[in-house]
Amino acid sequence: MAAADSPSTALRRRDLCSRGIRLAGKMRADVVDLLDAYVEQQGLDASASVAAVEGVPLAAVEHWDEQTGTQRLLENLAAYRAFRALLAQMLEEQREQLGEADAGLGRALAAVLLQVSAFAYHLEELLRLESRGIPGEEGDGQPPLPRLSLFEQKLRGLGVLRELAQWAVRSVRDLRQLTKPSLATSAAPALAESP
Amino acid sequence: DSHIQYERVGADVTMKCGSMDWDAAVTWTANGTDIDESRLNGSYLILKNVDLSQSGQYSCYEGSSWHLKYQTYLRVGTPPKEPVLMCRSNNYPKGFYCSWHLPTPTYIPNSFNISVIHGTKDMVCEKDAVPKNRCHIRYLQLFSTVKYKVTLTVTNALGKNFTTLTFDEFAIVKPDPPESVVAKPVPNNPRRLEVSWQNPSSWPDPESFPLKFFLRYRPLILDQWQHVELSDGTSHTITDAYAGKEYIIQVAAKDNDIGTWSDWSVAVHATPWTEEPKHLTTEAQITETTSASTSSFMAPPTTKICDKGAVVGSGAVAVCWTAGLVVAAYSVLFI
Numbered sequence: 001m002a003a004a005d006s007p008s009t010a011l012r013r014r015d016l017c018s019r020g021i022r023l024a025g026k027m028r029a030d031v032v033d034l035l036d037a038y039v040e041q042q043g044l045d046a047s048a049s050v051a052a053v054e055g056v057p058l059a060a061v062e063h064w065d066e067q068t069g070t071q072r073l074l075e076n077l078a079a080y081r082a083f084r085a086l087l088a089q090m091l092e093e094q095r096e097q098l099g100e101a102d103a104g105l106g107r108a109l110a111a112v113l114l115q116v117s118a119f120a121y122h123l124e125e126l127l128r129l130e131s132r133g134i135p136g137e138e139g140d141g142q143p144p145l146p147r148l149s150l151f152e153q154k155l156r157g158l159g160v161l162r163e164l165a166q167w168a169v170r171s172v173r174d175l176r177q178l179t180k181p182s183l184a185t186s187a188a189p190a191l192a193e194s195p
Numbered sequence: 196d197s198h199i200q201y202e203r204v205g206a207d208v209t210m211k212c213g214s215m216d217w218d219a220a221v222t223w224t225a226n227g228t229d230i231d232e233s234r235l236n237g238s239y240l241i242l243k244n245v246d247l248s249q250s251g252q253y254s255c256y257e258g259s260s261w262h263l264k265y266q267t268y269l270r271v272g273t274p275p276k277e278p279v280l281m282c283r284s285n286n287y288p289k290g291f292y293c294s295w296h297l298p299t300p301t302y303i304p305n306s307f308n309i310s311v312i313h314g315t316k317d318m319v320c321e322k323d324a325v326p327k328n329r330c331h332i333r334y335l336q337l338f339s340t341v342k343y344k345v346t347l348t349v350t351n352a353l354g355k356n357f358t359t360l361t362f363d364e365f366a367i368v369k370p371d372p373p374e375s376v377v378a379k380p381v382p383n384n385p386r387r388l389e390v391s392w393q394n395p396s397s398w399p400d401p402e403s404f405p406l407k408f409f410l411r412y413r414p415l416i417l418d419q420w421q422h423v424e425l426s427d428g429t430s431h432t433i434t435d436a437y438a439g440k441e442y443i444i445q446v447a448a449k450d451n452d453i454g455t456w457s458d459w460s461v462a463v464h465a466t467p468w469t470e471e472p473k474h475l476t477t478e479a480q481i482t483e484t485t486s487a488s489t490s491s492f493m494a495p496p497t498t499k500i501c502d503k504g505a506v507v508g509s510g511a512v513a514v515c516w517t518a519g520l521v522v523a524a525y526s527v528l529f530i
Contacts, residue, residue, distance in 0.1 A: 025452070049342070060339035064288070162340050169365070169452050170338040176403050 013129055017175040020122045024175065027115040028168030034108045035161045041105050042154045050159040057082045059166035064173075072174040073127050074135065079167055080120040081137060086160045087113040093153050116164070119171070126178070199268045201303055201352035202245055210240040212255035213265035220258030226251040245271050247302055272303030274354025280347045282360055285397050287368045287404060287450060288337050293320060293360075294329040295347050305351045314341040339364055368454025370406060371395035373429070373446045378465035385438040388412075388465050391430040392446050395457070406448045409456060414440040415464075426451070441466045 039046045052058060057079035061067075067075075091109050124134050148156060202208050212221045217237040223230040234241055242249060255265040276298050284291035293309060309330055311318040320330035340363065348357040373392040381387040390410060394401045405427065411420040414437050425431055436442060445459040 028452070058340075060336045060341070062336050064337045166338045166340055172452055173403060176405075180402065 009129060013126065014179055016122060016126050016129065017179045020119065020126070020175045021172050023115065023119055023122060024168050024171040027112065027119060028165055028172070030108070030112055030115065031161060031165045031168060034105075034112055035158075035165060037105055037108060038157060038161055042157065044154060044158055048155075048158070050155055050162065053156045053159045055082065056086065056156070056159050056163050057167070059163055059170045061170070064170075067174075067177075069178050070127075070130060072177065073123055073130070076167075076171055076174060077120060077123040077127065077135065080116050080123065083116050083160070083164050083167070084113065084120060087116060087164075090153075090157050090160060093157075097150070097153075112164075199270060201270050201272060203353055204246060204271055204273055205244055208240075208242040208245055208269070209236075210242070210253060210255070210267065210269075211265070212238045212240075215255070215257070215264055221264065222256045222258065222261075224254045224256070225249075227254075242269075245269075247271050250302070270303045270352075272301045272351065272353060273299075275301050275305055275349040275351055275356045277356050277358050278307075278347050278349045280345065280358050280360050282343075282345055282362065282367050284364075284368045284454070285371050285395070286399050287370075287454070288334060289399050290331055290333040291367055292323070292329055292331040293345055293347070294326070295349075296328055297349065301351055301353070303351050303353065305349050308348045308350070310346045310348075312344045312346075313339070320345075334364070337364070365453040366455075368450050370448045370450065370454075370457045371397045372457045372460040373408065373448050374460070376444070376446050376460045376463050378442070378444045378463045380465060380468040381432070382468055385467050385469055386434060386436050388433040388436050388442060388444070388467055389430065390433065390444055390446070390463075390465075392460065393429060395448060398448075405451045407451050409447045409449070410444065411446075411459070412436075412442050412444040414442055416440065436467045438467060439469045 036046075038044075059079070061075075087109060091106065091113060094106050094109060127134055200208075200210075210223075212219065212223075215221060215238050217239065219238045221235075221238045223235065223240045230240065238255070240253065240255070250269055250271045253267050253269055254263060256262065257264050278295050278297055280293060280295045282291055282293040293311075295307065295309075297305065307328065309320050311320050311332055313336075316335075318332055318335070320332045323329045323331060342361050342363050344359060344361045346357060346359045348355060372395060374395055376390070376392040379389045381389055390412075392408070394406055398404070398406065407427070408425045408429070410423045410425065410431055412433055413420045421433075421435070423431060423433075433442075433444075442465055443462050444465065445462050447459050448457045449455065
């Protein structure tokens with residue numbers, strides 16, 4: 001696959017990755033700020049452990065260093081599409097709960113949602129560059145997210161933002177892997193073992 | 196028979212002479228020295244409020260036959276206080292290590308047991324041969340929001356204690372300081388110093404996990420540091436150094452995205468380039484003054500009096516000036 005890259009493809013990939021890295025970095029900073037505001041506004045304990053909630057994509061991954069470039073892009077895309085839906089629901093719940101009482105938090109949520117959408121689009125562009133088909137969105141076929149109690153909504157929101165913050169870091173790392181010249185989307189590098 | 200007996204500092208200790216009756220005639224020794232009878236209650240040895248100096252070998256001999264009837268090694272010590280535990284990842288994303296120590300010595304042998312739990316999963320922390328009180332773990336997962344819980348239990352013959360640390364993957368990332376820091380003057384630039392360094396060798400993959408750096412510098416004569424944060428590259432040119440002043444420079448590193456700053460690197464010293472005063476180095480002047488004398492002194496025309504290159508130690512500038520003064524003194528003599 002590496003040999004098939006034209007110089008313009010390689011350049012475009014590098015450009016998309018660089019911009020993606022900057023976008024993910026900004027997104028992470030905004031999510032961290034949003035997380036602080038959310039915890040305070042919802043009256044939650046910042047150190048509370050939140051069990052994995054159904055539908056929230058976990059950033060945790062085993063054998064990360066062995067993933068191919070395509071795997072990275074596909075997993076990232078699936079995650080950010082899921083976050084797009086989750087954040088949209090959080091925004092709706094926020095408006096229902098508080099109306100305009102905390103417009104600041106609502107605006108911050110909307111801003112992050114926009115960045116998530118932009119990043120998802122970025123990932124689609126990278127996948128197109130790899131001549132990979134973009135997986136169809138499962139939104140229509142997926143069951144609606146369960147209606148939760150108010151407290152459960154708050155906890156889920158905490159879980160969503162925490163995982164999104166982790167994903168943003170992971171995405172930066174994933175895109176850096178993609179920019180390595182020795183890597184193509186199908187090559188699987190292994191980190192050198194230290195003595 | 197001989198065995199080891201552990202007792203707390205301050206305890207009262209009663210030693211029996213094996214199976215000898217209370218009223219048997221015996222002699223006790225401590226490290227080969229007879230113990231005064233006043234310390235005995237019958238054949239029992241009574242040690243009150245023991246201290247560390249009373250650790251040693253205690254032996255009991257039958258009165259008339261001097262047969263050894265009992266021997267014990269008394270070790271006076273304390274139960275362990277809460278241990279101090281630290282965990283850190285200086286080789287992210289490979290894994291992390293934990294190290295520990297006791298805040299005060301117990302004076303008797305201790306054993307340590309460490310357990311690491313990630314969510315519901317038990318992980319094995321492999322003990323390092325050197326240093327002893329340290330173990331390391333490989334990350335099985337990356338980017339997890341689930342916290343790690345590390346519990347260290349220390350046990351000795353007099354008691355046990357433990358401590359627990361809970362942290363997430365990102366929080367403990369702290370690289371080692373940058374290595375091979377070098378600072379050089381820039382020729383013909385009296386206010387510049389060129390600083391370069393290398394990534395710490397323990398950081399396994401700086402290409403995928405780049406480090407950013409923090410440089411601090413000050414002239415030795417001032418207390419206030421100047422700081423520069425650098426998001427890439429392993430070199431920097433200081434452009435606002437005070438002319439002729441010796442500087443101290445250090446660098447720290449941090450993962451670009453997560454964790455905390457390393458400790459400061461080893462400090463290096465450097466002084467910006469300074470122009471040589473003309474009357475000390477003009478070749479024509481040296482030639483003119485020496486040709487009028489019968490002395491054979493002649494400064495080699497192309498040899499510099501001192502070399503201003505590379506890392507300039509604090510003594511190097513003084514050596515340059517001293518050499519210059521010597522030349523000036525000779526020049527004056529020969530006029």
